[in-house]
Amino acid sequence: MHQYELMVILDPEIDERTVAPSLDKFLGVIRNDGGTIENVDIWGRRRLAYEINKKTEGIYAVVNFSATSAATQELDRQLKLSEAVMRTKVLRTEEAVARAASIAAENTARAEAKAARAAVAATKAASTAKAAE
Numbered sequence: 001m002h003q004y005e006l007m008v009i010l011d012p013e014i015d016e017r018t019v020a021p022s023l024d025k026f027l028g029v030i031r032n033d034g035g036t037i038e039n040v041d042i043w044g045r046r047r048l049a050y051e052i053n054k055k056t057e058g059i060y061a062v063v064n065f066s067a068t069s070a071a072t073q074e075l076d077r078q079l080k081l082s083e084a085v086m087r088t089k090v091l092r093t094e095e096a097v098a099r100a101a102s103i104a105a106e107n108t109a110r111a112e113a114k115a116a117r118a119a120v121a122a123t124k125a126a127s128t129a130k131a132a133e
Helices: 016-032 069-081 093-132
Strands: 002-010 036-052 055-067 085-092
Touching (some): 055 085
Antiparallel strands (some): 002 055, 036 055
């Protein structure tokens, strides 16, 4: 079994009180396969970065669980079939941590390269100014 993180964006027209029971229905797939649900965090209604299905808001929920890959694929399939679900994303937790680390390493490398280019440009400008005197 692996650790997973699921993010779901639900249709804002559904009642927020029904979010937890409807998620619980979907998470039954994980429980039936022997997996465990560690945490269900319902963020509530949030503004979307871009419109999805002509809607500007969605109800966000994040679920941390451990399960087999087959159960996770079945969960994702059932979520995609539901009309109340606008978007889903399932990540293995180790992959999410590794992805964040690689992005941080890329950003550090870019910053170092930019600083090196700035230093070369400053040295060039100083030598040009000295030659002009």
